[in-house]
Amino acid sequence: METFDYVVVGAGSAGCVGARRLSDDPAVRVLLLEAGAQARGFWTRVPAGMGKMFSANPFNWGYTTEPVAGLNGRSLFWPRGKTLGGSSAINGMVFTRGNRQDYDNWARAGNAGWSWDEVLPHFKALEDNQRGGNEVRGAGGPLRISDPALRSPVVDQFIRAAQQLGVPLVEDLSVRGVEGVGILQASIHNGKRQSTYDAYLEPVRGRSNLVIRTVSHVTRVVLADRVAVGVEVMEGGQRRTIDAGREVVLCAGALNSPQLLMHSGIGDGDQLRSHGIPVALHLPGVGKNLQDHLSVNVKVRTRPGVSHNRHLNGWRKYREGVRYLMAKNGYLACGATLAAAFTRSHAGVDYADLELGFRPISFSYSPSGQVTVDDIDAVSVAVFACRPASRGEVRLASSDPLQQPVLIPNYFDDPADLEAMLAGIRQIRELLRTQPIAASIEAELLPGPQATSDEQLTEFIRNTGKTSFHVCGTCRMGSDPMAVVDPQLRVHGIARLRVIDASIMPTVTSGNTNAPTIMIGEKGAALLKRFPPND
Template structure:
């Protein structure tokens, strides 16, 4: 049997950070396992290629939720990365830390060492803002963070319009602002996507003490006498066992980490018994507390010069492609959103609980997975409810590790979430109606001027709203009966087993979740190394 000191399950945003930092010590052997393939195709490296990856079966698990009663029983699409780099290989590349108050809340819930002052050094350690760095931003880390290479005049006007209705403008968000508007930083380096694999693992792939294996599906963690001793995997149609001399770290993401735990006999005993899985550790919180940012779009017809839809249609898209190949610049080098406003849904909110992302273009997702730029001049803005009150769960469908779990998101189950989203739609309208952006907007397309009352807007949310692809919280950190890991990310009731990814968030951060996921990986590696010294 092969044996390593550390086995990390999942080469996503957190897992890559854990593996890199642990392998910095040449005295330990680290194995990083990924169920998906290498991610080195042109459209993965090209930022605009995210549209082609939205339903790509090779690099995307392509999950769907269970029917959601509050959304007219729709099954909501849940894309998740299945490649070296995880969801960071297919996401929109927006880099947002979250708000400092998010992490102080984690600390106040009993998770010592996770307040803003505690996690800020880890954010700075992972970041490379280069010349954009400030005392609160890092400039020596593995992950390049950059501004948009194109700052479209319409996005400039969006920022000014938001400022005129009271949202403070910031040049570069750092996570401490109660509200803000500005251009969005992104994990893009010289016009090329930077996943955690690209930035953390690829530069050190030749290390003799770091082994990376792709196309390996972990069936379960092996537990012996109350501690993790290895993993059982399926590779090339063969089942094999790999030993871990020190620890196993699960970094499979908020949708798959609870599945790995449950398949290993760790979870709610009654639920495991229903699938004929022996309960080795009864942890009722595994899979519970699932959160995601709910999102809805407002689209508006614009004056021709206000949208770059035309630049990506017809013969012009080939010219734009040639521009990208030659210069790694232009519209194909942009992240999913160009600018964003972080605003309160009501005066009672302590800090921003809505993210309004803006782009001077529009697109349509077709059922077959194809994404087309619309053939009209139009702009769009999306509102995310970043601090949802609703909670869902991840459930096993069967004991077959190749069968996807059942996802029950419970979107809009809480009245507070409904109020926040309706407020968000109205705030988008207020920004679109504010100068100088108002001069560019001709008419609202969706939800359309006919949707004016709260009931009409709620109906639109139920028909058209979706997840923001930011699942979190399903293996939450804490010290209450539903906590899965403690403040050192150790799975309760098991030795030598941790979880390190967005699933450990007690509450999801108020913004895109890739950056805090990498931070969690950075901090997890320090916790693991510190505990190893005590043995």
């Protein structure tokens, strides 16, 4: 039987970070286990290939939710990374930290050490910002953060129109943690996607104290008298056990970490018993508190030449392919969302609760997750409510750890979320009617000029809303009976077991969640070294 000091489960946005930081100590042996294979192929590194990575492919779990009442009974396709780098290897690469008040609220809720001022050093440590370091930006860290490879005039028109409506310009919008409008930075370097595997682990892959195994599916944590002593894995169709001499660290993500806990007998006792799983610890919060950003797109037709679409269709896409291969720049070197405005849905909210993400491009989406660039001149603006009040749940489908969990998003269970989205659509429309961007727009395509009432816009939201890929919160940090981990990310009631990934967020951050998840990996590894396991 193999023994390592630390067994890290999941080589995703946080797991790659944790494995790197733990293995920085040559005196410890670290095993990193990933259920997927290493992502290979042209589109896995090309920023514009994200649409292909979102849809069903070997590097994507390709989950599907239960039918959602708030979405007129639709089930949603939920992409999640199943490869080295996890979701950072298939996402839209947008790098935003969220609002500083998000973290201050975590600390005020009883999570000491998680305020903005306390997480900021970890944010700065993870990044090497193209703009250089300052009081909020990091320089010299593993992850390269860059401005868009192209900054077409319509992007600046969006920013200036928002300013005309009173939204302040913020130069460091991605990292400063305040509301405003500006350019969004991305985890792209020299025209290539930067996953956390690329940034953190590939440079140290040869370390003798670090073992990385792919296509190794962890099925449960092995417990002895409520002490985590190892993991059970499925490799090549065979189950075996690997010992952890110090700790087991779950970094499997907001859907798979609670699933693993439940298959290990940690969770709501009644649910576990209903599947014939022996209860090691009744911890009812496991899988609860699921949050996500549901987004909708306002799409408008533009004057010819304004949109990026024409460069990614027809004969021009081959020209762009050659340009990318030769110089790693051009339209293929860009993500989709290049600017954003963080605004308030109404005057009564404490801080910005809407993200309006501008794309000089437009897509069409299939129910299976397939994303295709529209063959028309068009741009789009996506909106989501940054701090949804609705809460969903992850449950087990059966006692089979290889079966997809039951995903219950409960979008719009709280009517406040729908009200915020309606406000967001109206803000987008007003912004697109404002100069200078108004001069570039010919007509609204979606929701369309016929949709004017709240009832019509509500149906548009329910019929077209989709995930922003920001699921989190299912192993919530806290000290109350429904919390799963403490502020040091140790699982309550189980010794030598931590969760370090997006599932520990008490509330979702106000923006794209990949950067906060990487920060959680950094801070979680530091906490693991500083605070002993709860033996």
